[in-house]
Amino acid sequence: MNGRLVVLRHGQSTANAAGVFTGLLDVPLTDAGEQQALQAGALLRADGVIPDLVLTSTLQRSVRTAELVTEAIGRDLPIESAWQLNERNYGALTGHSKHAARATLGEVAFTRIRRSLNGQPPRMPLRQWWALRRSSALRDLPWSAVRRTETLSDVIDRVRPVLTGRIMPALVAGSTVLVVAHGNSLRAVCAVIDGLSEVELAGLNLPTGQPLLYRLDDDRGFRPRGGTYLDPTALTAAALVAAEGGT
Template sequence: MPAPGPLLLLRHGQSVLNAQDRFTGLLDPALSPIGEDEAARAGALLASSSFSPDIVYTSTLTRARDTARILLDVLGDPGIPVLAAWELNERSYGSLTGRARTELLSELGPEVFRFWRRSYYGAPPPMPWSQVAALRRSRAFAGLPPEAVQATESLCGVVKRVRIFWHQHLRPRIRAGEHVLVIGHGNSLRALCLVLDGLSHAEVESLNIPTGHPLAYRFTAGLMPVVRGGEYLNPLAARTAAALVAAAGGT
């Protein structure tokens, strides 16, 4: 049996709504110019590392798919298969979707704001069903099962769908020795880190994953991470970026 392959996690490059500090959730904005640069730099990091993806999984959202496209252009290997999976989509932020974070912090106060934004079980009030229906008809969600668009969602709910995806799709490929790249979102990748590392609720609530910084996991024969928490390909830059995310209130 081959040695387990590595897994590389990448949060998509900055989107235009990230740049405006808004709750993006299931909205489908494009990458900002900074986000495009982040995707290209991530590709350059991969090109200079020993990681060469055999397959790429992305969410169904434009910001993740465009990050994959730019990254693979830098690698110069457009033939690598890219599979989109709704289980890797960002969390539904319910009625907070599209709202400015600073505005909501002032409106709600820090305790409620943090509970809805960062806690494991907290879910914001649901978005209107008319908005849910419109999202389900949009390009990013067309043809997907109804559960791909929730009126609201807790981090716990994201963990449930990501855990199933890990066992059904990622784990078998890694066990077979494949190099797997996953391009997702702040919350779907935090959820995957919880699954991989066995994080406590407190640990995952405090975890911040910056945009555009590849995070590599290598595994023992039993598919346990060799290094808990993985290793960023550019550790210093990633730590600095993660600290900025934390200072802004978290992923």
């Protein structure tokens, strides 16, 4: 039996609700986000998509989502965390309003930073970076895990080894793998498995709490291209993410 991969952006966080750049800030889920996670688990259970392995980032919004998903499924499932699945570091924009940043930077620069492969936010000030580095979700990680800024290309580079070294072997063995992570780290996963062009990647928006299913084919490719949302209303949710300026 060929393996199945489910990618799931964590439920709505308090920073999502506030419309700020979250990045590596370790913020909790909102009540609505917890409900999204439970609903995602119910969707997986109803479709018979029961993970053999759950991978998360080290950030609490991802870990808590995974816990609630497994609770809704009703199984004691193994959960592993990998820092490489952490959200992109938005540098000096971290914690700032997206609306205000758009007004300050202008539409072209804002879109380049948010959506392009190589658009780079200004570097995070050293004091802010050091405080972030000492947070409970990040303090024991290698120095390379907490840069002062990142491009989406940087995120793809750090996600790729987890995909090839941990996820693919499990899928080849026939397992179902659930990856619970973040808008940009999951865009990076999709970029690799779907072979997305830069234009396609710029247009990819992943809504919170919506499981996206892929199947591994006999040639070790992923089908269908772009995956299939278990909830058909997810496409509407993705359009709302795009209207806010993207994942």
